[in-house]
Amino acid sequence: MAELRASAIVCTLRAHGEHGVIARLLTREVGLQAGYVQGGRSKRLRPILLPGNVVAAQFRSRTVEQLAALTLELQVSRAPLMHEPLPAAALEWVTSLTGMALPEGQKYPEIYDALDAVLTAIDVGGVARRWAIAVVRYEVLLLERLGYGAEIAPTHDLMTAMDRNRVALNDHILQGFRSDEMAALRERLVERLRRAIA
Numbered sequence: 001m002a003e004l005r006a007s008a009i010v011c012t013l014r015a016h017g018e019h020g021v022i023a024r025l026l027t028r029e030v031g032l033q034a035g036y037v038q039g040g041r042s043k044r045l046r047p048i049l050l051p052g053n054v055v056a057a058q059f060r061s062r063t064v065e066q067l068a069a070l071t072l073e074l075q076v077s078r079a080p081l082m083h084e085p086l087p088a089a090a091l092e093w094v095t096s097l098t099g100m101a102l103p104e105g106q107k108y109p110e111i112y113d114a115l116d117a118v119l120t121a122i123d124v125g126g127v128a129r130r131w132a133i134a135v136v137r138y139e140v141l142l143l144e145r146l147g148y149g150a151e152i153a154p155t156h157d158l159m160t161a162m163d164r165n166r167v168a169l170n171d172h173i174l175q176g177f178r179s180d181e182m183a184a185l186r187e188r189l190v191e192r193l194r195r196a197i198a
Helices: 079-083 085-101 109-124 128-145 158-172 179-197
Strands: 003-016 020-027 031-037 054-060 068-076
Touching: 003 031, 003 068, 003 085, 003 109, 020 054, 020 085, 020 109, 031 054, 079 085, 085 109, 085 128, 085 179, 109 128, 128 158, 128 179, 158 179
Parallel strands: 031 068
Antiparallel strands: 003 020, 003 054, 020 031, 054 068
16 A cells, blocks of 8 residues: 555544554545554644544555555544543444454455444434444444354344343454453443433
8 A cells, every 4th residue: 555545434543652643544445544643642633533533534655564654634523422421432432343353454345334324323313222223233243244243143132232242242352452441441331321221
């Protein structure tokens, strides 16, 4: 990849150096891509580099092995969701899961479309149970595309489905690096959902 321009969903961020950020973005064309954003922690770029935001991204690198330099422009902001605990927990969970689970550089257009749809459903708001079902279906799709869907038994109860998915996610995806942190993110979402739909 010498140069790539694409619409992308911001998934995960990691501080790098004094002012920079390594961002992992999901594109429809080439899947998950990482890039270095110079000044990514600045006041100007922080609102653009929020997980869940849709950006016009430009990746540039001299070689395939080199981490690309990344510049971006905001297309869709999900910043208002960060002030609402339940939507913020859902947004943080689905973007973190995507950024952690998917291998870089492999096309998953259906996952891109599904993630965009889930984020839009959370953004539109309304009854939490409705968009929470979209979160559950997104987890199932991710598990299926990564080869772990055969053991997921269907259920129509939201919280039963959340518990069922937790087992499959823990067994196959949330192992190793950052597993405790990821499990805590999901548990926070589940607890907030329980309170919201009780």
